[in-house]
Amino acid sequence: MPNWSDYEPYLRGDMLPLDKSITVTIDRVTIEKTHPKANGPAVDTPVLYFKGKKKGMPLSKINIRVLRMLFGDDFDKCVGQTIYIRAERRDVAQRTLTPIYIYPVPATAGSEEPPTD
Numbered sequence: 001m002p003n004w005s006d007y008e009p010y011l012r013g014d015m016l017p018l019d020k021s022i023t024v025t026i027d028r029v030t031i032e033k034t035h036p037k038a039n040g041p042a043v044d045t046p047v048l049y050f051k052g053k054k055k056g057m058p059l060s061k062i063n064i065r066v067l068r069m070l071f072g073d074d075f076d077k078c079v080g081q082t083i084y085i086r087a088e089r090r091d092v093a094q095r096t097l098t099p100i101y102i103y104p105v106p107a108t109a110g111s112e113e114p115p116t117d
Contacts, residue, residue: 010034010047011055013087013098021084023105024050029075034058046075057085063102070104 005015016022027049033042036058046064047056059067071077084103089096 009055011053011057011100013100015055016085016087016100018087018089018098021086021103023082024053024085025082026078026080027051027053029078030056032056032058048078057100060099063100066102066104 005012008015030047030049031044032047034045034047035042036045046059048059049056057063067078067083070083071081082105084105085100086103087098087100089098091097
């Protein structure tokens with residue numbers, strides 16, 4: 001039996017285990033039209049795709065800054081890099097959201113996870 005999330009084109013925080021780091025390798029970065037605000041205009045958004053995964057992850061401004069800090073300003077430098085993604089619950093504007101954040105993988109990565117705060 002299929003899941004509703006099978007028909008969602010993009011990865012969302014509620015599709016991942018809460019507060020658990022997942023190691024992924026960046027396969028490609030594309031620019032796609034997304035609607036970040038309900039009933040708002042479509043905007044060009046960078047979307048990460050990971051090796052072995054179907055769903056892309058639209059990048060928030062925070063995650064764009066993290067990738068730029070880790071790998072520089074060129075999209076192509078991200079491809080092939082390994083990162084952690086982690087869904088974390090946050091209260092924003094009187095709503096509870098579950099955004100996905102990007103964290104660096106430590107140089108001596110084994111089963112280490114990024115700090116929770």
